[in-house]
Amino acid sequence: MQKGAGQKLIRFDNVGLRFPGGIDVFKNINFSLLQGTFHFLTGPSGAGKSCMLRLIHLSERQSQGTISLFDRDSTTIKRWEVPIFRTKMSVVFQDFRLIPHLSALDNVALPLQIRGVSTHTSRKQASELLDWVGLSDHLDLFPKALSGGQMQRVAIARAVITRPQLLLADEPTGNVDDQNALKIMYLFEELNKTGTTVIIATHNRSLAKEFPYSELYLHDKTLTVNLPKGAKSI
C-alpha cells in the first residue's frame, strides 16, 4: 500500500457551477475520492467535465458548495498558495498546452525546473520519461514538428515527471488512435500503481468500461457514480 493511500484527497459537497448569465453547468454534486485510486470522469460533450477538472485544479471557483482538496477547503486557499497546491497535482490538457519555443525535452523538464531541480538533472529525468512514452527520438523537436499523438505523449510526460499526488487528464486519448489510446491508459495505470490518484475525463464511455475503475458520469447537470463490478464504494 502506498503512503497516504485511503486518505480523502478530494471531496465535493453540494458543489454547483454557474456561468455568468445564470446558466448552471452542474449543481449539487457530491463525491469524495481517496488517495491512490483511479477514476474516469465521463459524460457527453458540454456536460462540464473540463469545468470539474478546472475546479479541482483551482483554475475556477465553484458557485455553491464546498470543495475540499488535500484536507483544505478550496475557498480558503489564497492566491499565493495556489502554486503550492498545484505542485501536488498535474494536468494533461485537452489542447496539450506545450510551450512552443521549448523542445519536447525542455517542455517535459520545465515542471522540475520550476520546483528548483537543476537543469542537468531535470533534463536527464525528462529524457528518461520521453523514452518511456516512446519519444526518445524526438527530444529536440519543437511542438510544431510533432503530431497530435506525439504532443499528447509529451504533455503526459510533463504531467507525470513530478510524480504528482493527483493527475487530472482531460481527454488524453482524444487525439490518438485506439492502439495508442490503450498505451496511454497503461501509462496512467503504471503511474497509479506508484500511488498517484488519477482522474481521466473522457467522452468515450466504452474506453472507461475496458478498465476496472469507477466512473463518475456527468449528465443533465448531475453526477452518477458507477462502480466497477464487485466494488462496494468509490
Added chain:
Amino acid sequence: MYLAILATFSYCILQGMIGFWALGSTQSYTIEIPAQIKVDASDSLEMERRESHEMEYIAAVLAKTPGIKSVEVLPREESLALLEPWLGSGTFLKDLPIPKLIDIKVVSNLKFNMAQLSATLERINPHIRLIDHRAWHQSVASSSTILETTLLFIIGFIVISILGTIAFTTQTSLLMHRSIIEILSLIGASDNYIAQQFQRYALSMGIRGSIIGFILLVLTVISWLWFFDWDKGASFFNIISPQISWLWLLIGIVPFIIILLMMFSAHKTTKSTLEKAF
C-alpha cells in the same frame, strides 16, 4: 546605459576640474605690477633701475609677511605666453609693456592677512594690485554647481527612463506571452518564479547595456582626445585624476545600481501585473 555612463563620466570630470581649480586658487594670490611706459630710449635704463629697486622692495615685504609659503616671479616669457592665444606670436609682443606678475602661495588663508599686504603694496606703488583668486573661484564654483545639478538631473532622468522602459516592456511582454504565462502558472510556477525569469532577463539586458555603454564611452573619450589634442588631453586627465581618485568608482557603481533597479523594476512589475491580470 551609455548616456548614464557618459553623464557620470562628465560629472567625474567636472568634479576633478573643480577640485583642481579649488586647489590652485583658494590658497593663491597674484601681485600685478603695472608696466611703465617708455617715452624714449633714454628712459630705459632709469626705468629698469626703478623696476629692479621696486621688485627688491616687494620681495623684502613678502619675506616679512607671515603666512606665505612660496613666492614666484613669473618670467616675462610666461606672461607673454599667456597673451599668445589672443594676440598671436608676432614679434611686436616683445615690445609690449606688460605687467609683472608675482605668484604667492599661502600656508593658509587664516594666517595670511591680505588687507595688510595690500595696504603695504599700495604704499610702495598705488598702481600695484593684489589679486585674490577666491572670488573667481567662487563664481566658477557657483557655475559648476549649476552644471553638477544638471548632470545629476540628467543621470536621474536617464535612470527613471530606463526603469519606465523596463516596466513597460515587462508589462507588454507579459500580455504578449499571456498563454505561456498561463501554462507556467498551471504547471505550478509561482508569481515569484515568473518574476525571476523577467528579472534575469533585465539582468542580462543591463550587463549587455553596460558593456556596450563602456565601449562607447572609451570610443567617445578617444574621439574627443583625437579631435582636440591627444597630449593636452592626457595631461588634463593626469591633472584632474588625483582630485577624484575615488570618484572614478562612480562610473562602475552607477551602471551596477541601474542594473539592480532594472531587476527590481522587472520583478515588481511582473508581480503586480500577474496579480491584476492573471
